[in-house]
Amino acid sequence: MFRTISVRLIQSIPVLLLVAVLSFILMHLLPGDPAVVIAGADATPAAVERIRRELGLDLPIWQQLLSWFLNLGQGKFGSSLVLNQTVLSAVAERLPVTMSLAALSLAITLPIGIALGVLAAYFRGRWIDATVMAIALVGVSVPSFWIAILSVILFSVTLGWVPSAGYAPLLTAGPGAWFASLIQPATVLSLFQIGFLARMTRSAMLDVLDQDFIRTARAKGVSEWRTVGKHGFRNALVAVVTVGGIILSLLIGGSVIVEQVFALPGIGRLVVQGILARDYPLIQGTMLLFGFAFVLINIGVDIVYTLVDPRVRYD
Amino acid sequence: MTDATLAAPAVQILAERRRFRVVRKLAAHRSFKIGLVLVVALVLCAIIGPWLTGIDPTTMSIRYRFKPPSARFPFGSDQYGRDILTRVLYGGRLSLSIGFSVALISGIVGTLIGVTAGYFRALDPYIMRLMDALMAFPAILLAIGIGAALGAQASSIVVALAVAYVPRTARIVRASVLVIREMEYLQAARVSGAGDLHIIVKHVLPNCLGPLIVQLTFIFAYAILAEAALSFLGIGPPPPAPSWGNIIAEGRDYSVEAWWVMLFPGLAVSLAALGMNLLGDGLRDVLDPRLKIEN
Numbered sequence: 001m002f003r004t005i006s007v008r009l010i011q012s013i014p015v016l017l018l019v020a021v022l023s024f025i026l027m028h029l030l031p032g033d034p035a036v037v038i039a040g041a042d043a044t045p046a047a048v049e050r051i052r053r054e055l056g057l058d059l060p061i062w063q064q065l066l067s068w069f070l071n072l073g074q075g076k077f078g079s080s081l082v083l084n085q086t087v088l089s090a091v092a093e094r095l096p097v098t099m100s101l102a103a104l105s106l107a108i109t110l111p112i113g114i115a116l117g118v119l120a121a122y123f124r125g126r127w128i129d130a131t132v133m134a135i136a137l138v139g140v141s142v143p144s145f146w147i148a149i150l151s152v153i154l155f156s157v158t159l160g161w162v163p164s165a166g167y168a169p170l171l172t173a174g175p176g177a178w179f180a181s182l183i184q185p186a187t188v189l190s191l192f193q194i195g196f197l198a199r200m201t202r203s204a205m206l207d208v209l210d211q212d213f214i215r216t217a218r219a220k221g222v223s224e225w226r227t228v229g230k231h232g233f234r235n236a237l238v239a240v241v242t243v244g245g246i247i248l249s250l251l252i253g254g255s256v257i258v259e260q261v262f263a264l265p266g267i268g269r270l271v272v273q274g275i276l277a278r279d280y281p282l283i284q285g286t287m288l289l290f291g292f293a294f295v296l297i298n299i300g301v302d303i304v305y306t307l308v309d310p311r312v313r314y315d
Numbered sequence: 316m317t318d319a320t321l322a323a324p325a326v327q328i329l330a331e332r333r334r335f336r337v338v339r340k341l342a343a344h345r346s347f348k349i350g351l352v353l354v355v356a357l358v359l360c361a362i363i364g365p366w367l368t369g370i371d372p373t374t375m376s377i378r379y380r381f382k383p384p385s386a387r388f389p390f391g392s393d394q395y396g397r398d399i400l401t402r403v404l405y406g407g408r409l410s411l412s413i414g415f416s417v418a419l420i421s422g423i424v425g426t427l428i429g430v431t432a433g434y435f436r437a438l439d440p441y442i443m444r445l446m447d448a449l450m451a452f453p454a455i456l457l458a459i460g461i462g463a464a465l466g467a468q469a470s471s472i473v474v475a476l477a478v479a480y481v482p483r484t485a486r487i488v489r490a491s492v493l494v495i496r497e498m499e500y501l502q503a504a505r506v507s508g509a510g511d512l513h514i515i516v517k518h519v520l521p522n523c524l525g526p527l528i529v530q531l532t533f534i535f536a537y538a539i540l541a542e543a544a545l546s547f548l549g550i551g552p553p554p555p556a557p558s559w560g561n562i563i564a565e566g567r568d569y570s571v572e573a574w575w576v577m578l579f580p581g582l583a584v585s586l587a588a589l590g591m592n593l594l595g596d597g598l599r600d601v602l603d604p605r606l607k608i609e610n
Contacts, residue, residue, distance in 0.1 A: 018448030029464040141588035143543045146581035149570050157571050253453035257544050275463045291451040
């Protein structure tokens with residue numbers, strides 16, 4: 001186990017380095033001048049030039065890349081130009097929001113998505129299958145921000161059940177307010193993932209239910225519940241785990257949009273605001289953290305995969 | 316020599332029969348048919364629809380601000396009194412073109428990269444590590460970043476989304492190439508003296524087409540959704556030229572009082588994505604039953 005983890009971590013080093021270089025390149029693609037952003041629109045050219053020198057922006061690009069790497073090596077992700085705080089503290093401040101949203105969304109997605117997929121596969125070709133797959137298809141075809149606006153009109157404006165925007169922290173506002181502020185965004189965010197997961201689970205279950213051992217189990221007189229639940233589902237789970245990384249990636253991508261609609265002060269909103277405000281170090285740092293998180297998530301998925309299916313090895 | 320001349324027509328007939336079988340299977344596939352009808356209908360609407368309404372999508376009229384759906388304005392009108400139906404029809408041209416361009420560019424570039432990585436194994440680790448790194452960023456974030464860098468216009472959306480989807484396409488093509496390059500017919504071609512280019516064009520490419528087409532259909536669907544999302548964030552094609560995404564974005568501020576402004580373009584996006592997803596499902600079942608849905 002330890003070996004698997006260390007092998008996967010070592011294998012990911014080149015990718016992590018490339019992620020860092022790409023974040024750097026992306027920042028330098030952005031038009032405009034960070035020095036102007038800091039100095040403000042009314043600054044004299046001399047003041048802009050001084051700031052540019054202070055930030056090292058007058059150096060050749062490879063020296064900037066090198067110094068950024070050296071800083072990263074010391075755990076320095078840079079400071080935001082606009083927020084007057086370091087990138088790490090800005091991210092740390094908003095992390096609970098995004099984590100809460102993602103956790104709640106995952107708690108909705110996993111049981112519903114898997115249950116729908118299993119149900120559809122078990123009743124393949126019948127009306128239950130057709131209905132479930134139609135729902136799943138709508139889930140992956142409807143733009144999330146659009147359904148979010150419609151949902152706000154219905155549940156917040158008309159019915160007044162939940163707030164239309166904003167985040168209530170778990171610790172200060174209490175679990176009730178926290179849940180109320182997140183349940184709507186989390187549900188909207190889940191729709192796409194539920195559709196995706198249901199479709200994946202269904203095809204994995206169909207593969208398994210066609211296997212000889214399922215027929216054998218039925219022939220032996222094993223109860224239907226055990227046949228499908230234990231022999232069938234456990235084997236389909238392997239295929240479901242492989243898409244775990246994709247689900248989490250969709251979740252992170254989707255949260256960027258959903259945080260925007262519901263004005264949740266999470267990391268996705270932080271990045272979008274950073275990009276729109278040309279806050280270069282913030283974009284660079286958050287993109288890098290996103291990339292790192294994704295690589296680590298995938299390692300996690302691979303490890304879970306080896307646990308679920310002992311035939312899989314990473315050497 | 317006689318063998319070869321005899322075999323050629325036989326191979327051709329077999330190939331034609333196979334093609335015919337694919338068409339027949341597709342024609343019998345329910346979701347493929349529904350998807351095809353949806354997509355063709357939307358494309359036709361986008362092409363000829365604007366002539367039918369005979370209104371300019373940017374004509375403003377203060378007298379007709381925020382009119383609910385009626386005979387004169389079937390989908391209602393927006394804050395400038397513009398006809399939403401006309402704007403949705405024109406927006407379809409832009410949104411569908413963006414989706415198509417993204418699928419086309421990701422297809423071409425992704426295939427080039429995927430074939431290179433899969434066929435020339437020495438380059439594989441370098442290319443695929445770069446693709447892995449690109450895939451480490453959520454597609455929508457990468458697109459937001461690149462879109463912001465290139466400026467708010469339709470072409471930068473296309474580039475941004477293509478960059479996000481090229482690695483995913485390349486990975487699928489590479490996977491097929493890895494299987495194909497071990498096939499005996501490939502070794503036979505190589506032994507009979509065929510060059511790399513000939514082998515790639517004649518033997519490798521045609522055989523990875525199935526999974527590629529399926530993937531591109533899904534990318535088309537994602538791209539339509541992503542265009543809408545990017546427009547919503549203010550990084551899409553700029554107004555007043557309508558795209559489905561920017562009509563929704565403009566209608567958002569009035570979503571409670573004038574729900575029709577954002578409702579209809581959203582429905583159009585959903586129908587287009589639904590149609591492409593249905594097409595993709597049908598193609599997947601027929602061309603490549605083993606292929607899993609990929610992100």
